[in-house]
Amino acid sequence: xxxxxxxxxxxxxxxxxxxxxxxxxxxxxxxxxxxxxxxxxxxxxxxxxxxxxxxxxxxxxxxxxxxxxxxxxxxxxxxxxxxxxxxxxxxxxxxxxxxxxxxxxxxxxxxxxxxxxxxxxxxxxxxxxxxxxxxxxxxxxxxxxxxxxxxxxxxxxxxxxxxxxxxxxxxxxxxxxxxxxxxxxxxxxxxxxxxxxxxxxxx
Numbered sequence: 001x002x003x004x005x006x007x008x009x010x011x012x013x014x015x016x017x018x019x020x021x022x023x024x025x026x027x028x029x030x031x032x033x034x035x036x037x038x039x040x041x042x043x044x045x046x047x048x049x050x051x052x053x054x055x056x057x058x059x060x061x062x063x064x065x066x067x068x069x070x071x072x073x074x075x076x077x078x079x080x081x082x083x084x085x086x087x088x089x090x091x092x093x094x095x096x097x098x099x100x101x102x103x104x105x106x107x108x109x110x111x112x113x114x115x116x117x118x119x120x121x122x123x124x125x126x127x128x129x130x131x132x133x134x135x136x137x138x139x140x141x142x143x144x145x146x147x148x149x150x151x152x153x154x155x156x157x158x159x160x161x162x163x164x165x166x167x168x169x170x171x172x173x174x175x176x177x178x179x180x181x182x183x184x185x186x187x188x189x190x191x192x193x194x195x196x197x198x199x200x201x202x203x
Contacts, residue, residue, distance in 0.1 A: 035172050039189035042132040043170045047191045049116065049130075050166060053094055056081045057164075058199030061089045068200065069158035072141050075099050077164070083118060084125075093119045098137035106173035108186055110135040135186075136169035145196055162201060165194040 058068035060082045068080040068091075075098040080091045095117040103111040114130040114137050140150040142163040155161060168191045175184030 035176055035187040036189070039133065039170055039172060039187050043168060043189040043191045046114070046130060046132060046134065046168055046170070047193070049128075050096070050168070051193070051195075053081070053083060053096070053116070054164060054166070054195045055197055056083055056199075057195075057197040059083075060091050061085070061087050064199035065091055067159040069155075069161055072139065072153065072155040072158045072161060072164075074139055074153040075137060077139055090120060092125060095119075096137075098134065103131050103133075103173075105131070106133070107175070108133065108135065108171055108173055110171065111173060133170045133173055134168065135171045135188075136167060138167040140165040145201075163194055163196050165192075167192045 057079045058065045058081060065080045065082075070078040070080065070093070072078075076096065078093060078095045081094055082089065082091045083094055084092070095115075097115045097117070099112045100115070101113050102109070103113060111131075111133055112135070114134045116126070116128040116130065117124070118126040139153075141153070141155050141161045142149070142165070143151055143160045145162050147163070150165070151161070170189045171186040172188075174186075176187050177184035
């Protein structure tokens with residue numbers, strides 16, 4: 001058999017294999033980048049909702065609400081606010097709760113529903129179940145602005161709270177596998193912020 005023919009066949013096979021490997025790698029990188037971008041968009045959506053509500057704790061049309069935080073725990077908070085800026089001066093009860101029920105449409109065992117509930121009197125104004133891959137919604141409370149020691153939860157005296165620190169972690173609903181034989185991993189996006197709502201500060 002012609003040695004040159006065999007050599008060219010082997011080289012051609014190696015080049016083809018390299019091209020296929022490179023195409024697979026590009027495809028996997030594109031998939032990972034798309035998942036990362038998607039998770040970033042999701043975490044920004046949650047962050048916008050949280051920021052809107054927490055900045056308005058204790059707000060009312062005619063002035064602040066006294067002792068607006070009704071209860072405060074590590075994964076649940078209940079507070080008063082004129083959240084829709086209604087000139088009637090009626091304040092709603094706003095509740096954020098995490099981890100009471102898992103999301104059934106995902107393979108991620110840490111994926112739980114984050115719920116935002118707004119009630120006026122005994123009437124539910126709005127209830128939003130956020131199912132964007134939230135795996136952590138952690139609340140920490142401080143009785144002094146800038147303190148590094150969080151208050152014990154559930155907070156015994158919510159009226160002492162001056163700052164609220166929130167960490168939100170979102171993960172993809174399914175694992176990303178770089179190779180067919182790999183165990184895979186969840187694509188993660190994190191958001192963290194410490195709030196100092198003006199209406200819960202000392203006068």
